Structures are given as C-alpha cells and as structure tokens.
Amino acid sequence: xxxxxxxxxxxxxxxxxxxxxxxxxxxxxxxxxxxxxxxxxxxxxxxxxxxxxxxxxxxxxxxxxxxxxxxxxxxxxxxxxxxxxxxxxxxxxxxxxxxxxxxxxxxxxxxxxxxxxxxxxxxxxxxxxxxxxxxxxxxxxxxxxxxxxxxxxxxxxxxxx
Numbered sequence: 001x002x003x004x005x006x007x008x009x010x011x012x013x014x015x016x017x018x019x020x021x022x023x024x025x026x027x028x029x030x031x032x033x034x035x036x037x038x039x040x041x042x043x044x045x046x047x048x049x050x051x052x053x054x055x056x057x058x059x060x061x062x063x064x065x066x067x068x069x070x071x072x073x074x075x076x077x078x079x080x081x082x083x084x085x086x087x088x089x090x091x092x093x094x095x096x097x098x099x100x101x102x103x104x105x106x107x108x109x110x111x112x113x114x115x116x117x118x119x120x121x122x123x124x125x126x127x128x129x130x131x132x133x134x135x136x137x138x139x140x141x142x143x144x145x146x147x148x149x150x151x152x153x154x155x156x157x158x159x160x161x
Contacts, residue, residue, distance in 0.1 A: 008159060009042045011084055012117065013102060014094040017047030017077040019140075020129050021094060022057040024117060024147040026070035031151040037159055045075065046084065048101040052077035058133065064140040068148075085110035090158070092117040092150075094129040118146065120153035 010028060014020035025045035032041045055077045056062070062072045082105065084091065091112045093099035102114050118127050129146050132139030 007040060007042045008090070009088040010044070010154070011080075011088040011091045011112075012043070012045040012094070013048060013080060013091060013098055014045075014129070015047055015049050015098060015131065016051045016133075017045055017079070018052045018055055018058045019061045019133050020131060020143055020147070021045035021047065022072050022075045022077075023061050023065055023070070023140075023143055024092070024094070024129070024151070025075065026065055026072045027068075027144070027147045028151040028154065030070055031148075031155055032159070035155055035159070037155070041155075041159055044088070046078050046080040048080055048098050048105075050079045053079055060137070060140050061132070061143075064137065064144060068144055080105065082107060085112045085114075088112050090115070090154075092120075092154075095131070096128060117150045117154075120151075120157055121146065121149035122153075124149040 012021040012024040022045050025043050028043045057072045057075055065072050085106050091114045093102055093116055124146055129143055132143050
C-alpha cells in the first residue's frame with residue numbers, strides 16, 4: 001500500500017459501540033488531526049453486538065472525552081458488518097472477547113488486519129481496554145489514558161512510516 005496516495009482506514013471495535021470504541025475513534029481522529037495527517041487516515045467505530053445501533057455514545061464517555069478535546073456527540077453506534085473486513089485496513093478490538101468475535105466474523109482472504117488496539121501501546125500496562133460502562137468516572141479516565149497511548153503508538157508505528 002502506498003501511504004502517500006491511499007488513506008489508511010481504521011475501525012475501532014468494542015461490544016456496544018457507545019463507550020470504548022467511539023472514545024478510541026475520537027482520540028485517534030484528534031491525534032491524526034494534530035499530526036496534520038487528516039488526508040492520510042480515516043477512522044470509524046462499531047460494535048460486535050447490535051445493542052446500541054444509531055445511539056449516541058454514553059454521556060459519561062462524551063463528558064470525559066470533551067475534557068480532553070474529543071468530539072464525540074455526533075457519533076452514532078453501528079454494528080460491525082462483513083464488508084468492513086475489506087473496507088478497512090485495520091480493525092482494532094478493545095479486548096480479547098471482541099477480538100475473538102471479529103476473527104469469527106472475518107471472511108477468509110479479507111484485507112483487514114485484525115488486532116488488539118493496545119498492541120500499539122505495549123508499555124501502557126494493559127493488553128485490553130476495559131469496559132467502563134458499569135463503573136465510575138475513574139474507568140472512563142482510564143479508557144482515555146489507554147486509547148491516548150494506543151493512538152499515539154498507532155500513528156508512530158503505522159502512519160508515520
């Protein structure tokens with residue numbers, strides 16, 4: 001793939017697409033913009049389950065994200081589709097369960113590289129982005145810290161090369 005002419009397309013994935021994956025989407029978009037790479041990277045998010053299709057992100061995720069300059073209010077939940085495996089270059093799961101679901105859904109020969117998001121932040125101290133949904137504010141802040149580290153790692157590893 002010639003990175004100078006083709007956009008790198010990234011899909012962030014969690015279970016319901018209202019907390020972790022939209023936060024990761026917004027964080028990577030922000031980092032891409034700050035690096036002046038808007039013309040080289042396209043980011044989206046989806047869930048492996050259909051619980052929150054067309055729903056906005058969780059209000060707590062939005063509130064915590066806004067404090068860090070993320071724009072999430074316009075995002076709407078959607079479910080991963082088989083076509084995504086050819087539409088995106090990278091499909092990055094928040095945890096092992098969603099990674100397993102993605103690998104089950106992935107058609108043979110599809111082009112997407114399916115991996116854990118946190119594989120781009122090996123020194124962050126967590127292999128997964130934990131679901132903050134049933135917890136308190138500290139869980140949403142922890143998600144932000146993790147996806148911040150992973151977005152930075154993704155840009156330096158994939159986009160800047």
